[in-house]
Amino acid sequence: MSTTTVAHHDDHHDHHPTGLMRWLTTTNHKDIGTMYLTFSLIMFLVGGAMILGIRAELFKPGLQLMKPELFNQLIGVHALIMIFAALMPAATGFANWMIPLQIGAPDMALPRLNNWGFWLLPPAAILLTLPFTLALFGIGDGALATGWTFYPPLSIQGGIGVDFAIFSVHILGISSILGSINIIVTIFNMRAPGMTMMKLPLFAWGWLITAFLLVATIPVLAGAVTMLLTDRHFGTHFFDAAGGGDPILFQHLFWFFGHPEVYILLLPVWGFIPQILQTFARKPVYGYKAQVYSFWAVGALSVVVWAHHFFTAGMPVPALLYFMYSTMAISLPLAVMFFCWIKTMWKGSMSFETPMLFTVGWIILFGIGGLTGLVLADVAADAQYHNSYFVVAHFHYTLFAGGIMGMMAGVYYWLPKMTGHMYNEKLGKLHFWLTAISFNLTFIPQFFVGLAGMPRRIPDYALQFAEFNMISSTGAFILGLSQLLFVYNIISCIKGGEKATDKVWEGAQGLEWTLPSPPPYHSFTEQPVVK
Amino acid sequence: MRFLKKVGISLAAMLASLSAYADYTWNFPEPVTPMALDTLHVHNKFMVIIAIIFFVVLAIMIYSIFAHRKSKGFKAVADKAPSTAVEVFWVLVPFAILLLIDFVIMGIPAYHSVLVMEDTRDQATMVVKVTGSQWKWQYEYMDGDAQGIKFTSVLTTTEDQRYNRAPKDEHYLLEVDNPLVLPVGQKVRILMTADDVLHNWWVPQFGSARVAVPGFIRETWVQVDKAGTYRGQCKELCGKGHGYMPIVVNAIPMDEYKTWVAAKKEEQKKASEVKEMSKEDLIAQGKTVYEKNCAVCHQLTGAGLPPAFPALAGSKIATGPIFGADGKYLPDSHLDRVLNGKNVMPAWKATLNDTEIAAVITYERNSFGNTAAADPVVQPTQVKAARQ
Amino acid sequence: MATTHSDHHYFVPEGVSYPVTLSAGLLSLAAGFVFSVATDKNKELGYLAAPGKWMMYLGAAIILFMVFKWMGSVITESVTGKYKKWEDRSFRWGMMVFIASEVAFFAAFFGALFYMRELSVPQLASFDPSFTPYKDFMGSWPSAGPGGNILGQTYTPGPLTPMGAWGLPAINTLLLLTSGATITWAHWGLIKNNRKQLNLGLFLTIALGTAFLICQAFEYHHAYTEMGLTLKSGAYGATFFMLTGFHGFHVTLGTIMLIVIWLRSLKGHFTPENHFGFEGVAWYWHFVDVVWLGLFIFVYWLV
């Protein structure tokens, strides 16, 4: 690797503010990445604590802990927090940390906007959860109680919690757009000399498609909730038959965003999973090009299949068929990707450190999520699946296993690079096994109750569902407690531990491993040249 | 590989349960309509297919995990720069497999199911309109002998059972006062609509579910082929009572159905006769009406749940005058509010009959510590007049 | 492929407190707004309206001030030569992606218009005649809906006259199209380093933009006071005012940005080689222009 150009901070080299001011004002991509990741971890705990309340309530039939009103608020806020405040910031955090390192860039392209992108998140989280606090003081009736999907007319009927959530979504949206702009620009404009698009690490590719999807769909969500706001307060009739509107219009707009959103959450993971695989299989990724094209295919298909989320809302037959077949088509690129992952492992020289364990577990569990998604795409049977616990199980296999567990693989993979210390391998492995087992304990029973006819979003259920719910709740509590190991492991790794080498993993490949661990404040003061 | 075993066992259990789908708590409940049967077939077939994919891929992966590990000294074999054509070919194999499954093996049966499902009108012998409202179902028979029969159906599980103060019975949360009654073997066209927010009428054993959208009419159909009582639930989040609006359908043979229709018509005729009633009778009947319809929001004690749901105890409206000097009811009076509703408060004129409205108003004006100075009693005749 | 970057450091600005403060301003604005409209749904919350208003004012003031400061420091960095080709390219890409997101925002409202016009309104008129609740509803566009009861409130559509295309809207089209030309002319001036042409072109563009806004104000006034066409006029009213309203808002922003760059060019900023600030605004202006053409065709003309 030779060096040609020099690129770093202007004239003030290494004296940046310290303490709180450093974090409030920083323009450094690693600092910002760290803030995103920390925020994400905290919100994961908050969102998880909320759903533990739900699982406790559902432990046995009857109402024990909370009124239905509170129950409805907790599920919606759980989902919004997990998706927007835990999973998306985790992906953005990794992007901030790793994309500049992986493509040999001096920093993100628009550092000040980058800082703003992060600092929009705390206000959004405050707006989302403030109504709970206000309700304690007798102001309003709590957070939004419509589920995370905001469906009108329920959301038009609701109280101030809905308004708060609308603005929270607006602000989260701005944050995502800023993040996407930054990542797109960084990838297009900041690559090291010689780093052509077809040499781009898959993580950057995954994020690039994610960013495109965000730019195309988040504004539609913003528009949809804006219409909701005007319907609520300014007398418009977008979602009201009396005025010629239609509640289902909202569902179209929401899912035009909502479906691509699920791939927005996973594309970054699909990006770094192959990198982890190649590291621990000690063999380059198989089918790089095929995976890049699959990303594109998933991205393109994802914006044309949205109506599979409301097959039972009443649509003409041709529309039903179209949305069924197009939804099924998404399984094609995914089959290619699964194939490439497994082929990357095949005849490798594999070892199973924690990141690899999470990755293997991830492939299997996400496989279950994806395959059940394929089943859901069937319009006829969806009449049964829709809004039953079967769907809940499906999307936790994709969101928790596919999303959160993927992120955990990423955390263990990169943590030594980011902190300069090795985490505790024993604890990491324990964390993996506990998580994987209790996760299945929590969600496999939900497939069964769902098929047997238990609707989602109900605070209480018929007696025939009692046993499975009890198992599920037990699993959820073990799952929750296991995450404390994760938190402990991260904190102790930041505090100290065995020094990590530059390369960390024997089979690691990519520019980020050429820098010291932890990388210096300004990473590539000299841009590497990729051959 | 404890974990893999665990997953394997769980999935084997899932598969076993599928093949032995006599155990219905693991899978769809026993189908009783052609549509549900069809859906079950599609579902089972699909489940078997994905289970096969899953296990085949899993097997390959597990083999690789055991065979190709560093601890066993396996040296990585680089994919020797496959010629692009070969690479493309291999990558396209899984692609082709899923193509076949998606669009042929699954796609074709699914296509037929959809057509059957959406054909609501052909050979339908009767029409029933189902209206969802917070939080009860209203059923109306739209044609034939039963035309004009109309009733609401609400949960009968008591609050004591829900809050664990009384033992729960067998059909906890799945029992109603007036089940929908349908004749066996007839194709019934169902029109769906809603009064307030979205609801979804779902009886798992019927295999049909359709969202009830306020202001729109949606359609589905059922043809129950086996007599029995079938239970389901609303499955679209519709507010705090979402978990408490079950559906119960009694499917009975045609001749029994005919008798039921006749009896129901007689009963409704009696109920709609409007006569003067004594204050005590009104209050007694009003209490039942109140507990069934109003207590969800205004609570049994009349204390409401302020600020969302106002208290009726001591409410100005529930104690103030109803009728003006000209004998017409005043705007924003008790009768106006109950007949026409306001904001979240539903309008009851379409759901309750004159006697019921008179009764519930009289009850409210003389309970919860209320003593109305003016118009303590409202008579059914007055309500009838007010409707004009 | 951008393999050779200019041989200098990429400019990473020092830490700044604008973004955090800006976010705090947004929080105050949003929460204040919610408080100030809380009464709509809950009578008891009337006492929040006044504090809510003040929170909004405070938030808006913070936001304005911070945007001003932030842009100010960007301008300073620009004129002191901190930005070279490499940074410039970042700004260009960034602006383009931002405009793409704006397009998606408008697409949501166009989508709603299309949906109501082609799907929901006709559907409301096409239910089985023996069961439909809307016996006399024709379902033709423009429509204020069939009327009815929703969540306890009765809505009765009034008579509806759509806004004609060939009066003020046609004039507005002309104004905006001309302004697109004048800004391009100004750009030519800038490239040829003809400052007079640049300043004059910008001034004309601002004048045309302002004229557009004035016309639109007249149009709204006419709609509300004489035609009875309001935001509450069902599907047509909602889509008409939301689409043209958001567009007008973007024109306003565009005009303000034009004024800023006009003042800057009067001060002698921008060189023929280096004028991203100018171009960013020009792109934005063209985008607003194109949205207007969509509006003119689908909202005004083809009714």
Ligand code: HEA
């Ligand atoms: C990250 C999240 C994520 C992902 C990736 C997916 C992926 C998919 N989802 Fe899912 N989905 C959700 C999150 C996600 N989903 C959520 C959150 C909801 C509910 C929202 C709500 O209502 O609140 C939902 C709901 C949902 C529905 C609506 C159900 C209903 O409400 O009625 C449908 C219907 O078609 C669907 C389909 C699919 C399909 C076809 C895929 C496809 O992309 C899947 C493609 C993948 C495959 C086909 C796997 C291929 C695998 C192999 C080839 C081998 C694997 C084997 C081993 C590894 C051993 N999803």
Ligand code: HEA
């Ligand atoms: C990324 C997304 C994501 C993630 C990670 C999760 C994680 C979990 N979810 Fe969630 N969930 C959704 C997205 C997600 N969910 C969505 C979109 C919905 C639909 C909502 C709707 O209907 O609108 C939903 C709904 C949903 C339901 C259905 C509710 C209903 O319909 O009535 C259930 C029920 O079991 C559930 C359970 C769980 C559980 C047990 C976890 C667990 O994996 C959580 C594990 C983590 C923890 C338990 C945290 C551990 C922390 C502690 C124990 C310490 C606590 C201490 C402090 C805070 C200091 N979720």
Ligand code: CUA
């Ligand atoms: Cu009605 Cu849920």
Ligand SMILES: [Cu+2]
């Ligand atoms: Cu989807």
